[in-house]
Amino acid sequence: MACSDYEKNITSCNCTYPGCPRKGSCCACLRHHLSRNELPACAFSNTVERTWDRSFTKFIESNK
Ligand code: SF4
Structure with missing residues (x-):
């Protein structure tokens, strides 16, 4: 199903x-x-996003 947005x-x-x-x-x-x-x-900043690590651990680590 295609996304309407x-x-x-x-x-x-x-x-x-x-x-x-x-x-x-x-x-x-x-x-x-x-x-x-x-x-x-x-969910990540552009800098962190570029690591392609999408883990919860990375999210917590990058938002300390
Ligand atoms: S790689 Fe992951 S974050 Fe990027 S568009 Fe695909 S599903 Fe979404």
């Missing part, structure tokens, strides 16, 4: 991971990462 979402997506089919589809993105005990790119 794709155009709006993609303009604010900070994810630098190339080729991801979920980019701009926030519900699919969030579902994917939560199922892996991770958070999506937009």
Whole structure:
């Protein structure tokens, strides 16, 4: 199912991971990462996002 807010979402997506089919589809993105005990790119600063470490541990460490 296509995301009806794709155009709006993609303009604010900070994810630098190339080729991801979920980019701009926030519900699919969030579902994917939560199922892996991770958070999506937009939960992180641009600097931390570029590490592609989406773990809760990284989130806590980067928000101390
Ligand atoms: S955060 Fe993950 S699922 Fe979301 S667009 Fe980036 S790589 Fe894809």
